[in-house]
Amino acid sequence: MAEKKEYRIKVQGQLVPVTEEIYLTYYRMKRRELHLEEKDARHGVFFYSGLDTGETNGEDAIPDLLSPHVEDMVVDKLMSQRLHQCIGQLTSQEQELIFTLFFQNKSEHQLAAETGIPRMTIHDRKVKILSTLKKLMEK
Template sequence: MKQSDDEKKEKRKYFISVAGEKCEITKEIYEVFYRMDRRERYLEERDFKKGVIIFSDMKRNYCSAEGIIPDKNTDIETEVINKVLMETVLEAISILNEEEKWLIQELFFFEKSQRQLSKETGLPLMTISNRKKRVLEKLRKYLKIEK
């Protein structure tokens, strides 16, 4: 006698990783956990698109506070050049699709290695490497940068 899809779903076990160990949990807790996880990632992606930097996350995710707080000794010309460069980079990133933006964010803003990203996502290392090359080439062409 074959099991229906509903019966299979009922017997499915749900796990989350806690401190590096897999823990079995109920379906309800699993759904809430991943809904909250996805919401957090969505908010981080939205903040990234808008250029929002959370002060408490500066060192871990983006850069040091010194890089954000303006130096009173810097001349206005340098500030304008830096602002134009930042706007140019953000504009270039805006041409990317969501998957490409995510990849750039993980590799360059969150400073994850390709190997680490491979482990987290389950994608082969070469897939991540090839996608990175394609995205960087796309940005290079958009910014008209020669190799």
């Protein structure tokens, strides 16, 4: 009677008995992985993980081009704070108009229909207020 062959693979440093099918699949995958690494080496493919050190991760060196720069975020925040300070210097009627048009996203036509004030009057007031805000922002 032929002796049944035992198949083992190394898992976490220990040999574990497996079936022939698992053994063959495992070593095919290992050989495929080795083949792909050799192919990458021939074609000069570089992995950021090659830059890993004890303290840093090589992938951290990849610049994130989609995220806004910290400097831009700080400038935006400062500009926003300055704008709110300048809006605070306007009269209550001017503040209400700016709030309605820009923070509630109402159009000049909608505001004219709701208040009965002609649209061109609303437009002219808006232009004047924006000009005032620009001057205040430039101080």
